[in-house]
Amino acid sequence: NAGVTQTPKFRILKIGQSMTLQCTQDMNHNYMYWYRQDPGMGLKLIYYSVGAGITDKGEVPNGYNVSRSTTEDFPLRLELAAPSQTSVYFCASSQRQGDGYTFGSGTRLTVV
Amino acid sequence: GQQLNQSPQSMFIQEGEDVSMNCTSSSIFNTWLWYKQDPGEGPVLLIALYKAGELTSNGRLTAQFGITRKDSFLNISASIPSDVGIYFCAGLDRGSTLGRLYFGRGTQLTVWP
Numbered sequence: 001n002a003g004v005t006q007t008p009k010f011r012i013l014k015i016g017q018s019m020t021l022q023c024t025q026d027m028n029h030n031y032m033y034w035y036r037q038d039p040g041m042g043l044k045l046i047y048y049s050v051g052a053g054i055t056d057k058g059e060v061p062n063g064y065n066v067s068r069s070t071t072e073d074f075p076l077r078l079e080l081a082a083p084s085q086t087s088v089y090f091c092a093s094s095q096r097q098g099d100g101y102t103f104g105s106g107t108r109l110t111v112v
Numbered sequence: 113g114q115q116l117n118q119s120p121q122s123m124f125i126q127e128g129e130d131v132s133m134n135c136t137s138s139s140i141f142n143t144w145l146w147y148k149q150d151p152g153e154g155p156v157l158l159i160a161l162y163k164a165g166e167l168t169s170n171g172r173l174t175a176q177f178g179i180t181r182k183d184s185f186l187n188i189s190a191s192i193p194s195d196v197g198i199y200f201c202a203g204l205d206r207g208s209t210l211g212r213l214y215f216g217r218g219t220q221l222t223v224w225p
Contacts, residue, residue: 004154033212040121040218042118042215042216042217042218043200048212058212100145100157101155103154103155105153106153106154
């Protein structure tokens with residue numbers, strides 16, 4: 001079982017560049033989430049989705065966009081990278097409310 | 113959003129010692145979860161608690177869902193070097209209809225051999 005797969009694992013971007021962080025899950029989970037993790041700050045929710053075609057903002061959505069065209073995929077888009085977006089990004093999924101999340105192994109992004 | 117206060121922020125202990133950490137919230141949760149994150153990896157679920165007062169074990173780990181529904185505790189007995197990592201508590205708001213968890217800031221555990 002692959003679970004939640006994130007690509008790439010590492011990326012360096014220049015200020016103003018754009019990129020898409022990929023996330024796919026093979027567990028047929030309805031709920032998917034994007035978090036960012038900064039040292040000592042825990043996990044902050046960026047966007048989430050409760051099913052294909054439905055997305056909503058989390059705590060820190062500014063500078064990001066998402067789409068959910070299929071159950072499996074939930075890409076995160078950065079349009080104009082800024083140094084403040086240097087972080088580790090985690091995608092996660094769950095089947096139902098109250099279930100524990102399954103996390104991907106993360107994407108470490110540096111914006112210079 | 114919900115505020116979860118997790119303490120301590122970090123712990124430095126010797127192999128074989130027991131560890132305790134806790135998490136409190138300003139409002140009621142109906143689910144508490146504990147995760148562990150190894151360096152360079154995503155968090156992995158350790159224990160899930162669904163009922164006030166519930167005490168659940170997973171090997172050397174024991175977690176409890178507080179009676180008030182506003183807190184949870186995690187204990188690790190006889191720590192070993194592979195226990196090193198960041199431990200996160202997470203709670204599900206009973207008012208949430210969207211399956212969103214709220215996370216504490218984590219407890220960084222270092223175990224000296």
